[in-house]
Amino acid sequence: MSHAFAIDIFIRVFLFAFIGVAWNLLGGYAQQLSLGHAAYFGLGAYTSTLLLIRAGVSPWIGMVAGGVVAALASLPIGALCFRLRGPYFAIATIGTAQTLMLLFLKFRDFAWGAVGTTIPNLGNSPWMMQFAAKAAYYYIALGLLALGLAVTYWVERSWMGYYLVAVGEDQAAAEAVGVNVPRIKRDIYLISAFLTGLAGTFYTQYIYFIDPNTAFSFNISVEAALVSIVGGIGTLWGPVLGSVLLEPASALAQSWLGGGAHAGVQLALYAVILIVVILWRPTGLLGALTAAYDRIVRAAPAGGPASDGTGILGTGPTVRKGLPLDG
Amino acid sequence: MTAVVAQAVVNGLLIGGIYALVSIGVTLIFGVVKIVNFAQGEFVMIGMYISYFLATLIRLDPVASLAVSMPALFVCGVLLQKFVLRRVLGLGDMPQIFLTFAISLLLMNLALLLFTADYRTVQTPYTFSALRLGPLYLSVPRVIAFALAMLLSAALEIFLRTTDLGKAMRAAAQNRDVAMLMGVNPDRVFSVAVGLALALAGAAGSLLMPFYPAYPTVGQQFTLFAFVAVVLGTLGNVRGALIAGLMMGMAESLGVQFVGADSGLLVVFAMLLLTLAVRPGGLYGGQTR
Numbered sequence: 001m002s003h004a005f006a007i008d009i010f011i012r013v014f015l016f017a018f019i020g021v022a023w024n025l026l027g028g029y030a031q032q033l034s035l036g037h038a039a040y041f042g043l044g045a046y047t048s049t050l051l052l053i054r055a056g057v058s059p060w061i062g063m064v065a066g067g068v069v070a071a072l073a074s075l076p077i078g079a080l081c082f083r084l085r086g087p088y089f090a091i092a093t094i095g096t097a098q099t100l101m102l103l104f105l106k107f108r109d110f111a112w113g114a115v116g117t118t119i120p121n122l123g124n125s126p127w128m129m130q131f132a133a134k135a136a137y138y139y140i141a142l143g144l145l146a147l148g149l150a151v152t153y154w155v156e157r158s159w160m161g162y163y164l165v166a167v168g169e170d171q172a173a174a175e176a177v178g179v180n181v182p183r184i185k186r187d188i189y190l191i192s193a194f195l196t197g198l199a200g201t202f203y204t205q206y207i208y209f210i211d212p213n214t215a216f217s218f219n220i221s222v223e224a225a226l227v228s229i230v231g232g233i234g235t236l237w238g239p240v241l242g243s244v245l246l247e248p249a250s251a252l253a254q255s256w257l258g259g260g261a262h263a264g265v266q267l268a269l270y271a272v273i274l275i276v277v278i279l280w281r282p283t284g285l286l287g288a289l290t291a292a293y294d295r296i297v298r299a300a301p302a303g304g305p306a307s308d309g310t311g312i313l314g315t316g317p318t319v320r321k322g323l324p325l326d327g
Numbered sequence: 328m329t330a331v332v333a334q335a336v337v338n339g340l341l342i343g344g345i346y347a348l349v350s351i352g353v354t355l356i357f358g359v360v361k362i363v364n365f366a367q368g369e370f371v372m373i374g375m376y377i378s379y380f381l382a383t384l385i386r387l388d389p390v391a392s393l394a395v396s397m398p399a400l401f402v403c404g405v406l407l408q409k410f411v412l413r414r415v416l417g418l419g420d421m422p423q424i425f426l427t428f429a430i431s432l433l434l435m436n437l438a439l440l441l442f443t444a445d446y447r448t449v450q451t452p453y454t455f456s457a458l459r460l461g462p463l464y465l466s467v468p469r470v471i472a473f474a475l476a477m478l479l480s481a482a483l484e485i486f487l488r489t490t491d492l493g494k495a496m497r498a499a500a501q502n503r504d505v506a507m508l509m510g511v512n513p514d515r516v517f518s519v520a521v522g523l524a525l526a527l528a529g530a531a532g533s534l535l536m537p538f539y540p541a542y543p544t545v546g547q548q549f550t551l552f553a554f555v556a557v558v559l560g561t562l563g564n565v566r567g568a569l570i571a572g573l574m575m576g577m578a579e580s581l582g583v584q585f586v587g588a589d590s591g592l593l594v595v596f597a598m599l600l601l602t603l604a605v606r607p608g609g610l611y612g613g614q615t616r
Contacts, residue, residue, distance in 0.1 A: 033424055083603050086420040087363035090428070091554050095596060102592065222432070229425055264439035264543070271433035274425060279414050282422040 007134045011206065013247045014141035015199060019220070020227035020239025021148035022195035025155060027225060028234035030188050031168035032082070036093030037196050037224045039077070039100050040070035042215035044197025045204040046104065046111060052128070053117065059129035063201035070197030074189045082185050085171075094221070101216035116211020119204065129205045137206050144202060145240070148195055152236055155191070164188060168234070196224070219267065226270055230277045232286025241286050246273065330462045335584040336577055341469040343576020344476035348531040349549045350556035350568040350575075351480060352524035358500035358563030359520035362412060362423050366431035367553055368546025370400055370525045372438060374532020375447075375541035382449040382536065389449055389536035390471060400529030404522035412521065413514075431550070438543035446540040454537050468537035479530055480569050483523065487565065496520055500563055548591065552579070555595050559602045561609030570610060574598075 019041070026032050047069045048062025057065075081092040105114045124132040131137060155161050163184045166174040175181050204210045227246055232238025250266050281288050349367055356364045374396040378389040387395075411430070415422045456467040487493035492515075498506040499516045507513055531549070532541075539545075553568075556575045560567025578598055582590040602609065 031421065033421060035428070080600070083607075087365065087424045088554065088558060090424055091551065092599070095551070095592060099592060099596070102589065225425070229421075233421065264436035267432055268436035268440060271429045271436060274429035275411075275433065278422045278426045278429065279411070282415070282418055 004134055007138055009248050009251050011134075011137055011141045012251060013243050014138070014145045015203060016223055016227055016247055017240045017243035018141070018145040018148045019196060019199045019224045020231070020243055021145070021152055022192050022199065023224035024228040024233065024235075024239050025152060025164075025188050025195075026192040028228055028238065029155070029161065029164040029168055030185060031234075032185060032189075033086070033090050033225065034093040034192075035090045035218075035221050035225060036095070036097035037192075038216045038218065038220040039093075039097040040073065040193040040196035041200040041203070041220050042097075042100060042104070042212070043070045043073055044200030045210050045215045046200075047197070048201040049117065049119065049204055049210050050111065053120065058127055059201055059205050060127070063129075063198050066201045067194040067197035070200070071190045071194040074193035075186065078186050078189045082182065094218070097216050097218065097221055101212045104212035104216065112211070114212060116209060116214070119208040119210070121208065129201075137202075140202060144198060147198075149236065149240075151191065151195065155188075156236065160184065160187065165234075222267070222270065226274060229284060230273060232284030235284065235286050238284050238286045241289070242284070245285070246270070249273075331584065332581070334463055335580045337463055337465065338469070339577035339580025340573055341465070341473045341576070342580070343573035344473035345531045345535060345572075346549070346552050346556060346576050347480060347569045347572025348476045348527045348534075350553040350560065350572040351483065351565055352527040353550075353553045354557045354560065354563055354565055354568040355483075355496075355520050355524045355527075357557065358565070359496050360408070360412065360416070360517045361503075362416075362427065363554075364524070365424065365427040365550065366434060366546075367524070367528055368548070368550030369431050369434035369438075370403070370528035370546070371532040371535070371549050372541065372543065372546035373403075373434065374400060374529030375536055375539070375545065376438065376442065376532075377529070378533040378536040379447045379449055379541050382451075388451060389533050390475065392536075393475070393530055393533045396529040396533045397526040401522040401526040404525030405518045407525070408518045408521040409514075413517070431546075435543050435546070442543065444542060446542050448540045449536045451537045466538065471537070472534035475534055476531070479527060483527070483565065486523075492516070492519060551592075551595055555599045555602070559598060559609055561611035564609065564611045567609055567611045 019037070023034065023037050027034055044063070044066030047066035048059045051057035051062040051065060052059055077093075077096050081089050081096070084092050104111055107113060108115075119130070122128050122130050124130065126136070129140075155164070163174070163179050166177070166179055167181050167184050171181055200215065204215070207214075223246070227242030228239045229242070230246060231240065231242025231244075250269065253265055253269055277285065349371055352370075353364055353367050356362055356367075377396045377399060378387075378392040381387040381392045381395060382389055407430075411426070415426050451468065453467045453471075458465040458467060458470065487497055495506065495511045496516050496519065498509065499511055499513060499520075503513065506516075535541075552575050553572070556571035557568055559574065560569070560571030575594075575598060579591060579594045582594040582597075586593065606612070
C-alpha cells in the first residue's frame, strides 16, 4: 500500500467523518433523517467552483461562500420538507437533491451541465487551495473535522442542544413544553447545511473535478447518514467511528473488486453493514464499544446508563431508542 | 385538443392501475405494521425480473407468470416480516426507515451485480397492439395490466371485508392494542399483511413487463409515486391508495403531455405539496380502514 494511497484513505475518513458530523446535527440530535444532504455538498462545491473559474476568487473565500449558499438553500428546503415527518421527510430530501442534480445537469451555459469541469491546475498555490503535497489536504480535512466536532460539542452543551434532543425525542411534547420547534429545526438545518457545503468545496479542490453526478451524488447523502448511524447516531464521536470503519473498508473493497466490473459492490456492502447494525445495535456501534470497554477495564457489570453512549467519552445528551408509545 | 387531453388521461389511468397496486402495498404495510416500506419498488423490480427470466427461459407470458411471482413474493414478505421487520417494531422511526432503506439499497445493488444495468424487455404478441375506442388508442398490454390490477385490488378489498383474517388486519390497523385484546394474533396478521403487500408489488412487476423495461433501479420511481399516493390517499387507507394511485398516473401523464418528458419528479412534488397544503389528512381525512 503506497504512501499516497494511505493518505488518501485518511483524507476520506476525515472528510466523511466531517460530513457525518454535519449530518448528525440534524439527523442524530434533532432526529430529522435527511437523505438529501448531497444537495448542500453540491451547492457548496458549485459555488466555490463558479467563483473560482468565472471570477478568480480564492476557494478559501469560495468555501465560506459555498457554505453560506448551502445554508440559505436550507431555508426554503426546510420550510417545505419539515412539514413532513419521518420517512416522508426523508423522501422529500431525496427529491430535493435529485431536483438540484437535474437542474445542474440542464444548466449548460451557467454551470457546464452534465460534462462538468476540471479545476484549472495552478500548481502549488496555497492561496487558491491547491497543493502539490497531499499532506496539506490531510491537514485541511482534519481541520474541517475538528471544526465540525467543535461545533457539535458547543451545540450539545448549549441551550440549543437540549432543545434539539427534546425535539428529536418527542416533537409534540417539546412543543407542548414551549420549545420553538420550527425555529430549532431551521437553525440546526442552517448549521448542518453550512458545514456540508464546506465539505463540497474541499472535495472539489481535492479531486480537481466537478459535475452534477458527483456533486449531488446520492452516494454522498447515503454515506453522510450511514457513518453516523453505524458509528453512533446522536453522539459526538459516532460519525468519526463510523467513518473510520466504513471508509477504509469501502476503499479496499473498491480496489480489490474494481469499480467498473462490479458496480454496486460499494453500496451493497454499505447496505449489508447498515442492516447488520440496525438489527444488532440500532443506536450505533459507539455504545457497543463503550460498553465493552467498561466491561473489560472497570470489571463492572455493563448495561444500565453506560451502554447508550454516555460512557467514558462523556458525550452529553444522547439519543435513546424511541419509546414504544404506540406498541 | 380535447382528444389529446383525453388520450393523456386514459394513458395515465391505465398506468395508474400499476401505481395503485404498489401504493396499496405500501399503505397496507403502514396501516397494519406501522412501518413505511422504502423497498416496495424493489419488490416490483424483483417481480419484473422473475417474469423476464420466465419469459426468456421457458417462454412464459408475463401475465401468466403472475402465478409464480405473486406466491414467490408473498413468501418473501412473510420471511421479511418474521426475520427482519419484527426486530425493529416499536423501536421508533430511525431504525425502521433505515432498515427498509438499506433493504432497498441492497436489492438494487444485488440486482446490479447479478443482472447488470442492461435494460431487459419482453416481447409478447400483443406488446404493440392497441384497441381503438373512438379517437382514443388503448395499448393492449396496459389495458390488461389495468384490468388485472383492478381485479387484484377488488380481491384484496373482498378479503379485507369478508374474511376473518382480513377483518383482523383492519382491526390491527385501527388499534393494535385493542385488537390484541380481542384475540388477534399480531404476528400472523403482520406476516400476511407484508406478504400480501409484496405479492401485489410482484404482480405489478409482472404486469409491467410486456410494456416496460426491467433494470435494477426501476423500482425507485414506483416507490416515490407510491409514497406520495399513500399520503394523498390517507396513510393506511387501502381504498384511498387505490384512488390516489390512479390520480398520480393521470397527473404524470398530463404532466408529460403538457410540461415535458422529465416532469415526473415535478409532478410528484406538486402532488405532495398540493396534498399537504390543501388536505394534509389525505382524501379520507385521517381515517384508516
